[in-house]
Amino acid sequence: xxxxxxxxxxxxxxxxxxxxxxxxxxxxxxxxxxxxxxxxxxxxxxxxxxxxxxxxxxxxxxxxxxxxxxx
Amino acid sequence: xxxxxxxxxxxxxxxxxxxxxxxxxxxxxxxxxxxxxxxxxxxxxxxxxxxxxxxxxxxxxxxxxxxxxxxxxxxxxxxxxxxxxxxxxxxxxxxxxxxxxxxxxxxxxxxxxxxxxxxxxxxxxxxxxxxxxxxxxxxxxxxxxxxxxxxxxxxxxxxxxxxxxxxxxxxxxxxxxxxxxxxxxxxxxxxxxxxxxxxxxxxxxxxxxxxxxxxxxxxxxxxxxxxxxxxxxxxxxxxxxxxxxxxxxxxxxxxxxxxxxxxxxxxxxxxxxxxxxxxxxxxxxxxxxxxxxxxxxxxxxxxxxxxxxxxxxxxxxxxxxxxxxxxxxxxxxxxxxxxxxxxxxxxxxxxxxxxxxxxxxxxxxxxxxxxxxxxxxxxxxx
Numbered sequence: 001x002x003x004x005x006x007x008x009x010x011x012x013x014x015x016x017x018x019x020x021x022x023x024x025x026x027x028x029x030x031x032x033x034x035x036x037x038x039x040x041x042x043x044x045x046x047x048x049x050x051x052x053x054x055x056x057x058x059x060x061x062x063x064x065x066x067x068x069x070x071x
Numbered sequence: 072x073x074x075x076x077x078x079x080x081x082x083x084x085x086x087x088x089x090x091x092x093x094x095x096x097x098x099x100x101x102x103x104x105x106x107x108x109x110x111x112x113x114x115x116x117x118x119x120x121x122x123x124x125x126x127x128x129x130x131x132x133x134x135x136x137x138x139x140x141x142x143x144x145x146x147x148x149x150x151x152x153x154x155x156x157x158x159x160x161x162x163x164x165x166x167x168x169x170x171x172x173x174x175x176x177x178x179x180x181x182x183x184x185x186x187x188x189x190x191x192x193x194x195x196x197x198x199x200x201x202x203x204x205x206x207x208x209x210x211x212x213x214x215x216x217x218x219x220x221x222x223x224x225x226x227x228x229x230x231x232x233x234x235x236x237x238x239x240x241x242x243x244x245x246x247x248x249x250x251x252x253x254x255x256x257x258x259x260x261x262x263x264x265x266x267x268x269x270x271x272x273x274x275x276x277x278x279x280x281x282x283x284x285x286x287x288x289x290x291x292x293x294x295x296x297x298x299x300x301x302x303x304x305x306x307x308x309x310x311x312x313x314x315x316x317x318x319x320x321x322x323x324x325x326x327x328x329x330x331x332x333x334x335x336x337x338x339x340x341x342x343x344x345x346x347x348x349x350x351x352x353x354x355x356x357x358x359x360x361x362x363x364x365x366x367x368x369x370x371x372x373x374x375x376x377x378x379x380x381x382x383x384x385x386x387x388x389x390x391x392x393x394x395x396x397x398x399x400x401x402x403x404x405x406x407x408x409x410x411x412x413x414x415x416x417x418x419x420x421x422x423x424x425x426x427x428x429x430x431x432x433x434x435x436x437x438x439x440x441x442x443x444x445x446x447x448x449x450x451x452x453x
Contacts, residue, residue: 013114013390013392013397014390014397014399014441015363015388015390015399015441016441016442016445017363017388019445020445028441028442028445030442032397032439032441033397033440033441033442033445034441051093055086055089055090055093055366055370056363056366056367056370057366058114058362058363058366058390059112059114060112060132060133063134063137
């Protein structure tokens with residue numbers, strides 16, 4: 001399964017919960033803490049953590065889309 | 072009949088429903104909300120929506136397609152009026168009965184009102200999208216704003232008022248803004264921040280009575296004298312929205328009292344601002360009014376509905392945006408005896424500090440230091 005991750009950057013409130021949940025996929029900018037998406041198509045073993053991050057985001061700034069099927 | 076009935080269609084209620092689906096729950100879910108709007112987020116109301124940076128629909132919690140994909144029965148504009156926990160049935164306005172397998176109470180808060188100001192033209196509270204539309208409409212035509220209450224909400228409204236070019240006075244009987252959330256030292260920094268941005272900060276001051284001229288508030292009499300204003304916002308805190316549970320047999324004590332699993336009774340859970348649960352790690356009952364708790368507790372309750380039987384033991388987190396400062400707090404600052412700066416300098420409005428009680432770190436706070444405060448969170452000992 002393919003996962004497409006998108007960030008709605010103006011919504012981000014720099015809570016950093018995504019970085020705690022999925023540090024391989026999300027980071028934060030040094031100056032204002034806004035999210036940095038490290039991998040928009042993370043590998044399968046990251047999917048659960050990425051979905052958790054999207055759930056936990058207090059600003060609903062992380063969008064996760066199933067691209068379905070095998071690549 | 073729904074397998075899970077969630078009463079309250081804001082962040083905590085929606086998070087519970089969404090987490091259930093994410094965990095693979097295949098039963099029916101009904102989400103009931105008293106407002107007519109699609110589920111929306113409250114933190115932006117006092118900031119981006121009030122300032123006009125966002126249109127109201129940008130506060131939506133989920134896009135319509137994402138909401139539809141959850142396969143939940145969303146019942147909006149319907150207020151719960153009572154519950155019979157033996158019959159497992161909620162009654163909503165209009166008399167409709169909603170039977171359930173598991174009930175999740177997520178009705179949030181109601182703003183506390185001040186009797187003398189209630190219903191007066193020019194007086195406002197801010198909790199809902201409709202509240203913010205009314206308030207914004209009046210602020211655009213106003214020159215002077217008084218905010219009664221210097222909690223998180225009051226401080227944010229004051230900052231937004233300044234951003235809109237209004238003269239702003241904040242009135243609060245406490246010695247510093249947000250003292251209950253951040254303690255005296257950080258509160259003093261906040262007072263300084265508001266004064267530097269042109270706000271008249273009347274702490275240690277009591278609002279006595281409104282002065283009404285031609286049916287509208289024109290002034291407020293305070294213990295520090297008369298203050299002129301076109302608009303007054305009453306932001307003196309909130310109370311858990313539990314009126315509909317008075318005769319339910321559930322234990323109510325500043326919130327719906329729950330065990331460590333956020334369970335109020337058999338097949339009944341509470342989440343978000345309305346829930347008071349036993350925090351096992353802190354060994355006390357806790358109720359949190361913040362956005363992150365709404366989501367995390369929703370996740371925890373979804374897990375427990377699905378049989379996880381896990382205690383909910385979060386490290387509290389909240390943030391606030393005021394002027395050019397984003398403040399983020401993990402843990403508890405209010406009970407600390409010492410604030411120790413770890414990096415940066417409060418004078419530069421960029422720092423991370425640890426809050427200590429009897430030598431233990433009980434909380435951390437960051438101003439404009441998102442990365443730093445996240446890392447410092449690990450210092451908190453439980």
